[in-house]
Amino acid sequence: MREISYSEAIREALKEEMLKDESVFLLGEDIGFYGGAFGVTRGLIDEFGPERVKNTPISENSFVGVAVGAAMVGMRPIVEIMFMDFITLAMDQIVNHAAKLHYLYDGQVRIPLVVRTPAGAGRGYGASHSQSLEAWFMHVPGLKIVSPSTPYDAKGLLKTAIRDNNPVIFIENKLLYAAKGDVPKKEYTIPLGKADIKKRGKDLTIIAYSRMVHLALEAAEELKGGGVEAEVIDLRSLVPIDMDTVINSVKKTGRVIVVEEDNLTGGVGAEISSLVNEHVFKKLKAPVRRVASADVPIPCAPALEQAILPSKDKLIKIAKEIMMFKR
Amino acid sequence: MGQGCYDSTVLSAWYKDMLRIRYFEKKIDFLFTRNLIHGTAHLCIGQEAVAVGVCSVLKKEDLVVSNHRGHGHGIAKGLEVKKLMAELMGKKTGYCSGKGGTQHFSCIEKGFLGANGITGGGIPIATGAALAIKMKKRKEVVVSFFGDGAASQGVFHESLNMASLWKVPVIYVCENNLYAMSTPIGETICAKNIADRAGGYCIPSKIVDGNNIFNVIEAAKEAIDYVREGNGPFFIECKTYRWMGHSKSDMRLYRTREEERLWKEKCPINMLRNHMLIKRMYKETELDKIDKEIRNEIEMAYTFSKDSKELQPKELYKSLFA
Numbered sequence: 047m048r049e050i051s052y053s054e055a056i057r058e059a060l061k062e063e064m065l066k067d068e069s070v071f072l073l074g075e076d077i078g079f080y081g082g083a084f085g086v087t088r089g090l091i092d093e094f095g096p097e098r099v100k101n102t103p104i105s106e107n108s109f110v111g112v113a114v115g116a117a118m119v120g121m122r123p124i125v126e127i128m129f130m131d132f133i134t135l136a137m138d139q140i141v142n143h144a145a146k147l148h149y150l151y152d153g154q155v156r157i158p159l160v161v162r163t164p165a166g167a168g169r170g171y172g173a174s175h176s177q178s179l180e181a182w183f184m185h186v187p188g189l190k191i192v193s194p195s196t197p198y199d200a201k202g203l204l205k206t207a208i209r210d211n212n213p214v215i216f217i218e219n220k221l222l223y224a225a226k227g228d229v230p231k232k233e234y235t236i237p238l239g240k241a242d243i244k245k246r247g248k249d250l251t252i253i254a255y256s257r258m259v260h261l262a263l264e265a266a267e268e269l270k271g272g273g274v275e276a277e278v279i280d281l282r283s284l285v286p287i288d289m290d291t292v293i294n295s296v297k298k299t300g301r302v303i304v305v306e307e308d309n310l311t312g313g314v315g316a317e318i319s320s321l322v323n324e325h326v327f328k329k330l331k332a333p334v335r336r337v338a339s340a341d342v343p344i345p346c347a348p349a350l351e352q353a354i355l356p357s358k359d360k361l362i363k364i365a366k367e368i369m370m371f372k373r
Numbered sequence: 374m375g376q377g378c379y380d381s382t383v384l385s386a387w388y389k390d391m392l393r394i395r396y397f398e399k400k401i402d403f404l405f406t407r408n409l410i411h412g413t414a415h416l417c418i419g420q421e422a423v424a425v426g427v428c429s430v431l432k433k434e435d436l437v438v439s440n441h442r443g444h445g446h447g448i449a450k451g452l453e454v455k456k457l458m459a460e461l462m463g464k465k466t467g468y469c470s471g472k473g474g475t476q477h478f479s480c481i482e483k484g485f486l487g488a489n490g491i492t493g494g495g496i497p498i499a500t501g502a503a504l505a506i507k508m509k510k511r512k513e514v515v516v517s518f519f520g521d522g523a524a525s526q527g528v529f530h531e532s533l534n535m536a537s538l539w540k541v542p543v544i545y546v547c548e549n550n551l552y553a554m555s556t557p558i559g560e561t562i563c564a565k566n567i568a569d570r571a572g573g574y575c576i577p578s579k580i581v582d583g584n585n586i587f588n589v590i591e592a593a594k595e596a597i598d599y600v601r602e603g604n605g606p607f608f609i610e611c612k613t614y615r616w617m618g619h620s621k622s623d624m625r626l627y628r629t630r631e632e633e634r635l636w637k638e639k640c641p642i643n644m645l646r647n648h649m650l651i652k653r654m655y656k657e658t659e660l661d662k663i664d665k666e667i668r669n670e671i672e673m674a675y676t677f678s679k680d681s682k683e684l685q686p687k688e689l690y691k692s693l694f695a
Contacts, residue, residue, distance in 0.1 A: 071508065097508065103538070108497040108531035115438070115501025118486055121508065123501075138528075142491050143498065150477040151487060152469040153692040188693060211695035 047230055053086045053223040055197035056162070059204035060087065060124065062233070064094055067122060070208060071098040073109050074126030083128045084164060084223050106135035110161065114144050117157045122208060127163035129175045130217065136161075144213040145188035156211040160204070165193075166219040166257055166307055167351055173343035176351075178256075178308040183215050184284050184317060190238055191284040193217040195259035197227035199282055202236030210238065219257045219307075239286030243295070247277035250365055251295040251302045253318055255281040258305045258356060265361040274369055284314060292318070293325050300331035301368045305356050310338040332371035335364045381654035384645065385663065387429055387586055391421040391642045392667040394445040397454050398617075400671050401444070401461060405621045409679075410462055414475045417445040419584075419616035422641035423548050424449035426589030427516055427609075430597055436484045436506075436515045438499035441476045442548075442615070443488030446518050450485045455674035464681035471684055472692075484513075493519060493526030496545070500532040503541035503606075514542045514600045522553030524567045533574040533606070540605035544596045545571070547610045548583060554619040555627040571608035583611025584641040614639075 050058070064070045071094075072087060078101040081088025091099040102109040106127060113123035127133045133140070144157050167176035183189050190212055194200040200218070207214040244259055245266050254262040259280045266276035277295050281287060296302055302322055304315035315336035322334050340354040398418045404410040417424065420442075428437065428449035439446040447457055452468065460467025460478045468478045476490035486502060489495040499517030506513050523529055524547060536543050547567050551558050564570055568578040577599065579592040589611060596607035614636040618625045625633070649655050 103531065103534055105527075105531035105535065108500070108528045108535060111494070111497025111528060111532070112501035112504055112535060115486075115498035115503075116505040116508075117501075118481075118498065119436070119502045119505035119509075121505045138491055138494065139497065143489075143494060146477075147479075147487065148695050149692050150469060150473040151479045151481070152472050153695070154469070154479055154481040155486075156695040158695075190694075 047228040049226045050197055050229050051223065052197045052200050052218070052225050052227070053084060055201035055229050056086050056204055056218065057088070057090065058229070059201045059208070061090060061093065063205055063208045064090070064098065069120060070122045070124065071100065072124050072126065073100045073102055073113055075102055075104055075128050077101060077126050082126055084220065086223070087126065106132055107139050110136040110139040111143065113159050114139055114147070114157060117159045118147070118155045122158045124160040124162060124208060127161060130163045130165035130179055131174050131177045133161070133163055133179060140183075140189070140213070140215070141186050145186050148212070149188055157213050158211045159213045160207050160216050161213070162216045162218060164218045164220045164223070166221055167339070167344050167355055168221045170346055170348055170351060172346040176344040178306070178339070180215070180217055180284060181308050181313045181317070184314060188213070189285060190214040191217065192238060192282065193256040193284060194282060195222070195256050195280050197225065197229050199236060199242065199280070201229055202234050203238065203282060206235045206238055209235075217256065222257055236282070238283045239288055240282065241288035241291040242280045242282055243277060243291065244280045245276070245278040247275035247299070249274050249299055249301065250276040250368060251279060251292070251299045252276050252361070253279045253281060253292060253302065253304045254306070255284065256307065258307055261356060261358055261361060262305055264358045265365065268358070268362055269365055274365065276365065289321055289325065292322065296322055296326045297329050300329050302330070302334045303337060303361065303364055303368065304334065305337040305361055307339055307356060309341045310336060311341050313338050332368045335368055337361050337364055381649070384649055384654060387425050388642070388645050388649065388660070389663060389667060390425040390429070390449055391586070391645065392664060393454060393670065394421045394424060394448050395642060396668055396671040397444060397448060397458070397674070400458070400675060402617065402621075412474055413620045413622070414461065415442040415620050416617045417442050417615065419636065419640070420548055420550060420613045421445055422586040422589050423546065423583045423611045423613060424518070426586045427546055427593045430590060430593045431514070431516065434484060435513045436486055436502055438486045438495040438502065438515065438517050439488045440495055440519045440523065441488065441490055441492070442520065443478070443518070444475070447478065447480070447485050447488070451483050452480050452485060454671060455677040458674045459678040459681050462678045463683055464678055465684045466677070466681040493523035493528045495519065496523065496526070496532045497528050499543055500536045500541060503536065503543035504539060507539070507541050512601060514544060514597055516544045516546055518546050518548065520553070521547060521549040521551065521558050521562060521567055524570060525553070525561055530570070533571065533576060536606040537574045537576050540603065542600045542603070543606045544593070544600055545576075545606060545608045547608070548613055549610055550613050550615040552615070552619070552628070555623070557627070566610055568608055568610035576606050576608045578608035578610065580610045580612065583613030584639045584644065586641060586645055
């Protein structure tokens with residue numbers, strides 16, 4: 047098997063789907079010659095030209111709206127939002143239009159739109175270039191949300207997202223772009239709503255997605271030294287969410303930690319914690335715990351930025367507390 | 374009244390469409406006063422010549438994206454009044470099974486891509502539909518209807534810029550009815566004319582008397598010819614006036630009855646009617662007969678809607694995802 051990076055895997059998915067389907071095209075800021083702020087679309091303009099790799103003005107709400115309109119007339123647009131923070135500018139078109147039109151028009155139109163965007167802190171970009179805002183979108187009926195952790199998953203999930211007939215928010219992670227992993231040359235796709243158990247274990251379930259999967263795996267490795275076998279579930283998509291895999295794991299372990307990079311309050315972990323309580327409360331041996339970013343704007347200073355983010359040590363500390371918990 | 378070599382059947386078709394809008398809106402207003410309809414509605418009485426004028430020069434396959442005040446645009450694009458009324462009354466027989474309602478109805482089959490409850494929300498969507506048409510090398514044009522209030526939204530400016538850069542086949546039709554809800558245009562728009570803003574995006578424009586259907590049609594024809602030839606977008610500002618309040622709860626305390634009376638003297642329907650009478654195309658009795666037919670059509674639409682069933686709660690999750 048060959049190894050490629052997370053960003054190369056995304057680029058391959060884009061390229062393959064554009065070759066396969068003429069209605070797929072890209073819209074976004076600096077995605078043409080420059081290749082996007084993180085170079086993900088680099089080279090695609092040479093292959094597909096400026097009509098299908100379309101640079102836009104800095105007008106997020108409108109170019110997402112343009113994508114919605116194009117999707118209504120049979121195109122399959124893929125929009126790049128340069129930093130997930132900037133998606134705030136396009137909330138109206140995503141929340142009030144893309145997510146709702148299929149339902150409001152009672153199925154007369156489909157909105158096959160993918161909004162790709164990098165989230166996550168760790169590079170010192172500060173509070174307007176580092177946020178993880180996925181929880182907001184989980185709250186909006188009509189949107190699907192995908193957030194891959196590996197090059198393999200990124201490619202397979204993006205291809206599925208592009209072929210999906212609904213709006214999909216595809217959340218990438220800045221620190222993962224350079225990460226390498228095995229990706230077969232042969233065509234494959236990964237269904238949305240199917241979690242992946244990245245490590246098997248019997249004592250504790252760690253639920254994660256995106257970059258936090260790697261943190262969970264590192265923590266699980268260290269916990270193993272102390273005799274704790276943690277299972278690491280990579281959700282891969284938040285909507286639809288694979289609760290079957292979660293429930294089966296919790297039935298086995300009875301202990302759950304959700305680790306997420308978005309901030310704690312009203313976050314993804316809060317939702318999953320509720321779902322676990324509703325579905326498998328009787329199997330729980332300890333309260334569901336969350337490891338998330340602190341509820342503050344993300345500071346620039348490296349020491350402060352690290353302090354607000356989830357870490358392996360924080361995860362291990364919570365894991366130990368759960369293992370010691372007595373009713 | 375402007376000139377034009379239209380034969381009498383063409384004029385009577387416009388007359389019927391304008392009346393259909395007028396009586397539809399009046400019926401909706403009446404139903405609200407009697408509490409026979411739920412929610413809200415934004416009526417376009419007084420602005421009928423814009424919708425009918427523009428849509429009368431469109432082809433069936435051309436597309437329209439509307440706004441919150443969209444009943445007239447839909448009817449002018451050929452939507453059936455009974456299915457539209459049923460939609461407003463929340464019935465299963467409505468265009469969207471009652472899920473959309475007054476601000477979110479659509480009929481894709483007839484090229485009506487939807488009313489829109491967010492001021493300016495349809496402008497980028499129309500622009501994107503036009504981009505798709507250009508990419509597919511098709512010949513349709515897209516009309517984006519919006520009001521003077523929408524011209525202050527960011528998406529208005531952003532969309533005009535992109536449409537002009539990319540030369541997509543869209544016609545922006547601004548119905549300037551002088552008030553963004555209650556706020557007079559002098560307090561919201563720094564320009565003398567909204568069409569002046571199109572110039573800033575290198576888009577040609579026309580300003581017309583929106584109550585004169587001949588003027589609207591002339592401008593729409595010029596726009597459509599220009600846009601269909603692949604020259605890029607066109608902008609039309611129609612100066613007009615909404616007779617009713619912004620929505621059903623608006624008592625219109627921010628303007629005078631005298632101002633309203635003066636605008637009602639410029640009723641677009643009466644103007645066309647008088648033109649047809651002066652030109653001796655029709656007799657009073659003939660036009661009165663048309664009037665009666667349309668009223669009857671609206672009453673039948675109401676009966677149809679009233680007798681229709683509502684969607685069941687068990688169908689709530691249908692069409693959440695495609």
